[in-house]
Amino acid sequence: MNTEKLTENLVELIRRTSCYLPPDVSQVLTAKRALEKAKSKADFALEVVEQNTNLARFHSRPICQDTGHLVFYINYPANLNPLELQQACKNAVAIATEKGYLRQNSVDSIDGKNTGNNIGFGMPGFHVESWDKNVLEVKLVQKGGGCENMSAQYTLPAMIDGKLYGRNLDGVRAVILDAVNKAQGKGCAPGFLGVCIGGDRADGYAQAKKQLLRELDDVNDLPELTFLESRIVNEANKLKIGTMGFEGEMTVGGCKIGYLNRLPACYFVSIAYMCWAFRRRGVVFVQAVAMRVNCYNCWEILNLKHPNRLG
Numbered sequence: 001m002n003t004e005k006l007t008e009n010l011v012e013l014i015r016r017t018s019c020y021l022p023p024d025v026s027q028v029l030t031a032k033r034a035l036e037k038a039k040s041k042a043d044f045a046l047e048v049v050e051q052n053t054n055l056a057r058f059h060s061r062p063i064c065q066d067t068g069h070l071v072f073y074i075n076y077p078a079n080l081n082p083l084e085l086q087q088a089c090k091n092a093v094a095i096a097t098e099k100g101y102l103r104q105n106s107v108d109s110i111d112g113k114n115t116g117n118n119i120g121f122g123m124p125g126f127h128v129e130s131w132d133k134n135v136l137e138v139k140l141v142q143k144g145g146g147c148e149n150m151s152a153q154y155t156l157p158a159m160i161d162g163k164l165y166g167r168n169l170d171g172v173r174a175v176i177l178d179a180v181n182k183a184q185g186k187g188c189a190p191g192f193l194g195v196c197i198g199g200d201r202a203d204g205y206a207q208a209k210k211q212l213l214r215e216l217d218d219v220n221d222l223p224e225l226t227f228l229e230s231r232i233v234n235e236a237n238k239l240k241i242g243t244m245g246f247e248g249e250m251t252v253g254g255c256k257i258g259y260l261n262r263l264p265a266c267y268f269v270s271i272a273y274m275c276w277a278f279r280r281r282g283v284v285f286v287q288a289v290a291m292r293v294n295c296y297n298c299w300e301i302l303n304l305k306h307p308n309r310l311g
Helices: 003-019 023-033 041-059 082-099 145-149 169-183 201-213 223-237
Strands: 069-076 125-130 135-143 152-155 158-160 163-165 191-198 252-260 268-274 279-286 298-302
Touching: 003 082, 003 135, 003 279, 023 041, 023 252, 069 082, 069 201, 082 125, 082 135, 135 201, 145 268, 152 169, 152 201, 158 169, 163 169, 169 191, 169 223, 169 252, 169 268, 191 201, 201 252, 201 268, 201 279, 223 252
Parallel strands: 069 125, 191 252
Antiparallel strands: 069 135, 135 279, 152 268, 158 163, 191 268, 279 298
16 A cells, blocks of 8 residues: 555545535535525625635635544555554644644643644544445544534433423434524534434444535435434524524524434434534545555545445
């Protein structure tokens, strides 16, 4: 494996993720802005967002000053060493930080010191799995601290505004909307929601964040969850919290819901709240079979679609 070339391409993945807003997110923000009252605070805020994203792309500078916690999702063929892949990602993060694509964002939780290169215990994060395809696939999510603070986890049944909600999809709907309402403008609304029903506390949060890999216009495999995703967006926007909490037509730009099996005694609903600076992107490395070496020289930066596929 040509680790030097791999690292070089991973630096480019980080640059594009940090500096380019995905097209599907841009399209939603532009479409929703057209619904805002002209010259309103929400309209002005979305205008600033548009100017900011254009400047970030033009100058290859981060969309947001908080470049977030980086999480890599790696699927690799059996002939590659996953430890080498993770090290290449870490090297790319350090280089990207030095180049200014990332802010120095990793702080030791014990002594409070900044590592200076975004490398530390648990940073960046990794989800690594082998598969039977002859390609290496790396997906990246950058999630800022402000929106991470607005993420939440509920246990059903739950009491919301004096009403008890049970262990069903109506209860799921109620706690998601409660999380959005409590966030208000914090977390840099409009928000984008990744949700997991079930699992344990740890896996539920991880699966909720993984839902953020899905494109905004994809369709859930389960019709009942497709309906619920749409309903959440419609009802959340009726709250009129709006961009940055300035009121308006867009409080939530998208909601994607997955699920995991659970224990009979538990019913968790985990919500990963993403800000308007919705940064996620992916890269596919195609093995050059004709070269008879494990050299991943062919690469293409792609926008992410379903969490189980790219392209």
